Amino acid sequence: MTQHPATPAGPGAPLISVRGLGHAYGPRQIFQDLDFSVEKGEFVCIVGPSGVGKTTLLGCLTGLQRPTDGTVHFDGELVKGTPQGLAIVFQDYSRSLMPWLSVRDNVALPLRSAGVGKKERIVRSAEALAEVGLADFLDSYPWQLSGGMQQRVAIARALAFNPKAIVMDEPFASVDAQTRADLEDLVLKVRDELGIAVMLVTHDIDEAVYLADTVLVLSGKPATVKALIPVDLPTPRDQLGTKAEPRFAELRSEIYTYIKKPAVATA
């Protein structure tokens, strides 16, 4: 990730590039002057205090919301609606899955609209569910599964789409600690195997450092990019080893300082 990206098109160009992005609800400016980019296959975590506008930012990145200033380019194209090649995993699995569809149909449904034939839908949804370790639950209903498993279904739904990037809005906020660790490792595994870029919003600094290649700190009122911190921890990450590294603690306190620091003009 770099601040002030080069031209968004062409080979070697970033996958997502954000320029001068700002959003206001009426007179209330939520964030402004955001400039950053996400490379292909990069894992970026966005952290910031609650109410800083992380979800609004994701809305703008995914085209669900129209920003009041600036532009987002995805794969060289200006984002208006959600671009092909971008899939979203929502925060609350219990509300983002359809209780009337089986696990397999939940995953296959978006493919249907995308014009994928029935046979391929069946194959691709089964593959995606195998990837997240749910090969044995194709015919269950989501509400028959645990919370962590339901979020896996939501992740599989995103993967079945063969996206270049997945955007996740606090995806592990409503599961217990052990499940959370499992899901974190699952997302890392998926990223490594499929080379998908991930943008993940979290308010948990530990989680951000553990997962990310780069942590983007969003803070202030209106919010701006306070820091872009490359995470130079060895890969693959490991729940025990990585979190015991002295560097892990350093990065964590560095990020914490940025979040707490009162707004100072950096321009």
Place this chain on the structure above:
Amino acid sequence: MRILQRIAWEIWLPLVLVAAWWIVSANSTDTYFPSLHAILDRSRELWFWEGTREDVLPSLRRLAIGYLIACVVGVLAGLVLGSVHWLSNASRPYIEFLRSTPGIALMPLVSLVFGLGDSFKIVTIALVCCWPVLLNTIDGVHGVEPQLSDVARSYRMTTADRVRFILLPSAAPQIFAGARTALAIGVIAMTATEMIGIGGGLGFFTLNASTSFDYTGLWSGIIALGVVGYILNKLFALVERRLIAWHYGLMAHSQGGN
């Protein structure tokens, strides 16, 4: 065994009441309240099978056509009104007014236009049945989880797929609740239209028996109407359980803790 037990629980009280009726009315000499024995004899004679062919089936046919029209119109209009907010706001007062107007009050007007034959009956049934379906469909569509709309939008789902796989199933439990109320009202409308219309049917039979001093016939008609209503309701519940099995599963699941 389980099933037998359930049936036993459901019918023991009706059985007791029928037995009581039987015993109390056994030696009745009152012309208006004949003995149950006489009524049942008459019912057997009437409904197996000539009366069923001549009165019950035509009644059911009218009810079925009127009811189906009401369901289709109610659901389609409900989907549109539920999805388009300004339209739903604009039409709310009219809908509230129309559905508060007793459907039976429309019968004279409808008969002016359609006469007293089958179309009058079918139109009246459709008119009174469509309101609960329409209102419940609108509410059901309004109640669709907003997050699912975001999911649909972000995965670029087509409108047809959204309606078929998100809107309709999500609203289905409420649509069914409305359709069930509509069915009960439909039986009432069927009976009432047949009482003032021409061309037979259970309602006509019952009223006609009363005016021609055939009181066992009158009671047989009332009982037949009750049985028809009961069976229709049971059939409806059966269909509902099948079509929205997921809903009952989900309810049972969330009540069971977890």
